[in-house]
Amino acid sequence: QPIIRAEHLGKTYRSGKIEVPALQDATFTVDPGEFVSIVGPSGSGKSTLFYLLGGLTRATSGKMIIDGVDFATLNDGERTEMRKSKIGFIFQKFNLLPTLTARQNIEIAYGISGRSEPLDKGHLAHLTDMLGITDRLDHRPSELSGGQQQRVAIARALVTRPAIILADEPTGNLDTASSDAVLEMLQRSNREFKQTVLMITHNPEAASIADRILRMRDGKITGIEAGLGRVVHA
Numbered sequence: 167q168p169i170i171r172a173e174h175l176g177k178t179y180r181s182g183k184i185e186v187p188a189l190q191d192a193t194f195t196v197d198p199g200e201f202v203s204i205v206g207p208s209g210s211g212k213s214t215l216f217y218l219l220g221g222l223t224r225a226t227s228g229k230m231i232i233d234g235v236d237f238a239t240l241n242d243g244e245r246t247e248m249r250k251s252k253i254g255f256i257f258q259k260f261n262l263l264p265t266l267t268a269r270q271n272i273e274i275a276y277g278i279s280g281r282s283e284p285l286d287k288g289h290l291a292h293l294t295d296m297l298g299i300t301d302r303l304d305h306r307p308s309e310l311s312g313g314q315q316q317r318v319a320i321a322r323a324l325v326t327r328p329a330i331i332l333a334d335e336p337t338g339n340l341d342t343a344s345s346d347a348v349l350e351m352l353q354r355s356n357r358e359f360k361q362t363v364l365m366i367t368h369n370p371e372a373a374s375i376a377d378r379i380l381r382m383r384d385g386k387i388t389g390i391e392a393g394l395g396r397v398v399h400a
């Protein structure tokens with residue numbers, strides 16, 4: 167069965183008399199292990215869809231079903247649990263905690279995830295090695311380049327081995343070399359570890375690594391097409 171199923175999903179932001187239909191009637195499924203890029207101009211509803219996929223906001227119509235569970239049937243606590251157990255988030259602005267070192271940022275994320283087993287140090291070492299940040303782990307974010315900060319953010323997202331990785335413009339602030347490193351890691355997570363990846367991007371080059379591309383405009387999905395599955399070598 168699909169790991170993600172959106173059925174006539176919609177979100178309207180309301181403030182007083184003003185209503186913004188940010189997402190309308192979105193219907194699609196994503197199979198486990200797929201890599202899907204989400205593309206569209208600014209304001210087309212990509213971030214809104216991302217928040218709905220991550221259970222960070224509630225739909226105003228339709229259904230968001232993750233791994234067979236309809237988010238609408240969960241209370242806030244259950245939604246948080248679902249998010250922590252299944253989803254890894256990567257943001258354009260990294261969102262690292264500035265007073266903590268890279269290592270502490272990753273470890274605290276693992277702690278918050280509520281996993282019952284202790285952090286697997288070997289797994290962490292493997293991830294930071296692949297990302298080329300092992301010698302940067304005792305530095306604070308302000309002492310790291312943007313590319314290094316994003317790699318820390320990726321290690322933070324992957325350390326829990328999430329079934330689903332949601333990335334919102336993960337290469338938006340990065341130079342080409344760092345972008346490629348980020349994309350390569352997402353692709354390896356997808357191909358070698360069968361993690362399902364959904365990535366919002368403005369960059370057609372980045373989008374082209376996906377199995378499928380979901381296009382959005384004016385709050386609607388305007389098409390879903392095959393991606394190129396381009397292989398990234400950083």
Ligand code: ADP
Pocket residue numbers: 179180186187188189206207208209210211212213214215
């Ligand atoms: P994208 O990520 O593609 O730029 P968004 O999902 O951020 O698109 O925005 C879709 C529409 O919803 C836009 O018109 C935007 O202004 C509006 N919007 C987004 N967030 C809010 C909010 N919190 N309150 C009101 N309107 C919002």
Ligand code: ADP
Pocket residue numbers: 288289290292293296324327354355356359361
């Ligand atoms: P298991 O299910 O037995 O834990 P995994 O397939 O999760 O095995 O992991 C096998 C190895 O790959 C481990 O060393 C683990 O740390 C590493 N690994 C797991 N997920 C990722 C990932 N997304 N990217 C890179 N390495 C990973």
